[in-house]
Amino acid sequence: METSRNPRRRTVLALTALTAALSLTATACGGDSTNEAKTADGKAKVTVLRSNGAIFEPLYIAQQQGYFKDAGLDVTIKAGAQDTSQNAPSVLNGEAQFAMTDSSGFLKGAAQDMPLRIVTGLQSATTKTDPTDGLLVKKSSAITSFSDLEGKTVGLSALGGTIQFIVEYLVQKDGGDPAKVKFVALPTTSLTDAVTSGKTDAVYSFGAFFAAARTSDKLNVIGKGMNELPGMVQGLLFSSQEYLAGNGATAKKFIDAVGKAITYANENPDAVRAIDKKYTQLDAAFIDKQETAYYDTQLNTTVMRTVITKMNEFKLLDKEPTDEALYWDQAPTTTSSEE
Template sequence: MSKSTRSPWGRLSVAVVTLVVAAPLAACGSGAAETTTSDGTPKITVLRSNGALFEPLYIAQQQGYFKDAGLDVTIKTGAQDTSQNAPSVLNGEAQFAMTDSSGFLKGAAKNMPIRIATGLVSATTKTEPTDGLLVKKGSSITSFSDLEGKTVGLSALGGTIQFIVEYLVEKDGGDPSKVKFVSLPTTSLNDAAGSGKTDAVYSFGAFYAAGKQAGLTSIGSGMNDLPGITQGVLFASEKYLSANPGTAKKFIDAVAKALTYADAHPDAVRAVDKKYTQLSADYIEKAPATYYDKDVNTTVMRTVITKMHDYGLLTSEPKDSAIYWDKAPTVTSGS
């Protein structure tokens, strides 16, 4: 079977923001000016995802980390179709916003003047998988290489989820170009696998857990099979970061404190989820804890860039200088 047409936008495994906009949008607006309260406190607006991984932002607010840093921070929900988030950052309506690897890289590949300021979450073997490939019980698919000639249902085409499937097929010795991908509503993925509408699906979060509970078989360990792949970051415009490095550093340092707090206090994370997500309280209590990490692994990111370009998911391979703020917490594999 031939591969389906690539969608021009992607999506994180937990519905984190994407950043696909036309290149001209990147050139408009200023996005550099800093606004303050009447007493001179810098004001920051941050656009969070609609899905998850935003919990540390609220924790930083609740624990007073933003206030202690001398910042007035407003957290807003980004657009459901978050192609609108990048223009909001570039024109100054917001100073920071969330995205994932593919979402950011698609913008960087279009030469958009945006930079990663800090990481939030990366895949790690320290936690149980919260996403992965699901097949019906008794399926002949027992490994990713078995997906050759098969159809895989995804919540969206062209993004991080499609990338990880293709990467794991290739890693397992298969040919990713022989896998067909179809886009389905997230709520329909498990039914598609169970009914045979698709040979497999890639699900995540509550839907992944529900699929396993319903008897579907999980193959591999999802994104944890590529430890270090960035699943959530905060980005800002290059102009804003250059014009306001002190304020930006205070902001990401406060977020870093919240990430550490969130890792040590999973109940605080669950409390945020109960308030700001539509997931059931029962699922939230039973779901595996997320491991938050400020560091962005540039070695793994380069692998993602190279492979996404190989798979036709990126139009070009952006250089590191077009990806990271010079004060962003970055690491290399093995460091």
């Protein structure tokens, strides 16, 4: 179990090690990324690392519906790191061509000038749907607002990412001091038990795990989660500049197939539920009763800039990366606000 008020030191150490690993990888690979692996029938081999908790459903739908195959791709989907920002080394050394993370997880690498680019969004906060994430406290808790978290311990699935950011953002928005909140990293599957047992004062959960917890007669939900910052990217896919430069056509086929899967997922919630039954530990009967998430490829650059500025203020980033250091030139970006 990791605890931290400010995980910058841990992040900097990890990224320093990553920089060294990248240098060795570049030497070993010779910079020749155009020699992509192919199957015997000519399909480009692609490995993508998914999150362990949520938002990965469109990847499996693209596989099940044949969108990857139709695009001439042979895609392998693997579970990535618990802290998805730590998927970057696998992408940079060529073990995977794409990986999932959240906006803040990606920004930690971008702030260290890692040669990575966002290729597409998967999900963003929206007022069009009920919250799919949020702060949970015991019914008996004196915590009734985010400002009440001052001096309290909050359980998160990972330190320093989007979830820690949104908690600090909402504490500040509510008039509190984010610097007075203590955070502890716990497995996603253990968050509900941690707050129910009193191990933590609150937890911030998401996806199907949040949906299950919010129905508990022992817990209260505080606020509207990330929906209080519409357009904030909750899930995205990224790749390395080297791979994109040498294999742009394959990358475009990949993100187009994911886009088709996102449309299908939004129109066919039962397909999403079937995937959750297979890849989460939640009861099938419960999954059948729940609304599914709304997926979106669009990357709101205006909201991302707000996140960057605030993360830097909260000392979750060492510096503010430019837009040119964030997005692939073929990524689906927008600057419009949600109506």
